[in-house]
Amino acid sequence: MGEVIDPAFIQALEHRPKPESVQANNVPLIDLSPLGAREPDRGALESLVAQIGQACKNWGFFQVINHGVALHLREKMELVSRQFFAMQKEEQKKVARDEVKPLGYYDTEHTKNVRDWKEVFDFTVQEPMIIPAHDHELREMWNQWPHHDPPQMKEVCQQYGDEMEKLGHKLLELIALSLGLGRDRFRGFFEGRTTSFIRINHYPPCPVPDLALGVGRHKDAGALTVLAQDEVGGLQVKRKSDGDWILIQPTPNAYIVNVGDIIQVWSNDKYESVEHRVKVNAERERFSIPYFMNPTHDTMVEPLDELLSSRNPAKYRAYSWGEFFARRKLSNFKKLDVENVQIYHFKNY
Numbered sequence: 001m002g003e004v005i006d007p008a009f010i011q012a013l014e015h016r017p018k019p020e021s022v023q024a025n026n027v028p029l030i031d032l033s034p035l036g037a038r039e040p041d042r043g044a045l046e047s048l049v050a051q052i053g054q055a056c057k058n059w060g061f062f063q064v065i066n067h068g069v070a071l072h073l074r075e076k077m078e079l080v081s082r083q084f085f086a087m088q089k090e091e092q093k094k095v096a097r098d099e100v101k102p103l104g105y106y107d108t109e110h111t112k113n114v115r116d117w118k119e120v121f122d123f124t125v126q127e128p129m130i131i132p133a134h135d136h137e138l139r140e141m142w143n144q145w146p147h148h149d150p151p152q153m154k155e156v157c158q159q160y161g162d163e164m165e166k167l168g169h170k171l172l173e174l175i176a177l178s179l180g181l182g183r184d185r186f187r188g189f190f191e192g193r194t195t196s197f198i199r200i201n202h203y204p205p206c207p208v209p210d211l212a213l214g215v216g217r218h219k220d221a222g223a224l225t226v227l228a229q230d231e232v233g234g235l236q237v238k239r240k241s242d243g244d245w246i247l248i249q250p251t252p253n254a255y256i257v258n259v260g261d262i263i264q265v266w267s268n269d270k271y272e273s274v275e276h277r278v279k280v281n282a283e284r285e286r287f288s289i290p291y292f293m294n295p296t297h298d299t300m301v302e303p304l305d306e307l308l309s310s311r312n313p314a315k316y317r318a319y320s321w322g323e324f325f326a327r328r329k330l331s332n333f334k335k336l337d338v339e340n341v342q343i344y345h346f347k348n349y
């Protein structure tokens with residue numbers, strides 16, 4: 001009896017999910033409708049900014065509703081995602097990524113050197129993505145799309161990407177305001193061709209959901225993540241107050257937003273990027289679609305001057321986002337013996 005599972009998927013004891021996860025739905029739920037109001041209401045906007053600030057500080061994670069992304073577009077995006085992963089493996093492999101074409105389909109990602117129980121499809125939002133290669137050269141990364149099926153996959157993904165960019169900027173503006181900065185303080189880091197990308201995650205049913213994870217515990221390296229999850233659920237966030245793993249209950253048509261490592265550095269640790277992971281499920285497959293909002297490759301990431309003082313000196317040295325990202329992107333082709341590059345490598349003390 002029992003299936004033989006590749007040991008590469010098995011988590012160390014201390015990282016295995018508990019059979020019942022804490023069923024608390026207390027990641028803040030924030031209503032963005034003041035942004036869409038015809039007449040700007042100052043009080044409502046101020047209260048929204050305050051809620052965003054509290055959520056970033058206390059949780060690093062929140063959900064948003066009335067975000068302005070059309071439901072029919074999200075549904076189309078979810079449909080092509082299901083259609084893509086329902087195709088024959090050999091069709092998916094036609095758009096498989098490799099070292100020359102690092103975008104597209106793959107199923108071998110390792111998080112902290114343990115294999116994730118998932119398969120993914122990655123595409124960049126502003127094609128081609130430009131990242132540094134060795135010897136100060138730049139490299140272009142192009143999307144790969146299936147030729148016929150699912151119909152319209154490319155168009156739907158591109159349209160969805162445009163909507164995510166708009167929502168991402170709205171959220172960044174609110175975050176800037178919540179830090180006491182000008183609304184457009186972050187704009188410049190995203191002018192030109194960004195390195196933002198979208199990932200379609202498919203988590204097939206797993207025969208050993210107590211031993212493996214869909215994605216092992218990690219923090220997102222970019223600026224901001226905006227994620228659509230389906231009704232199955234499985235995303236867990238490490239609660240800052242006590243370190244418990246909290247399940248984010250699916251809320252229909254909401255987006256889950258989390259700050260990434262770059263906002264942690266920009267804010268000089270005021271808004272920390274929080275660990276999260278994905279539980280898998282023995283019966284049901286699950287889909288999620290994160291948009292990883294990342295600056296241009298030539299962005300030097302460092303704490304913002306306006307937030308520093310003699311009592312709050314910079315906690316990080318500047319680092320090149322492009323080089324950081326390229327090292328991450330290319331290193332996850334293979335299982336490494338050493339830890340991936342992390343922001344604490346740039347800590348000042």
Ligand code: OGA
Pocket residue numbers: 199201215220227229234235276277278288289290
């Ligand atoms: C990720 C991630 C969460 C999810 O892809 O970085 O954290 O719910 N995904 O799929």
Ligand code: NI
Pocket residue numbers: 218219220276
């Ligand atoms: Ni993540």
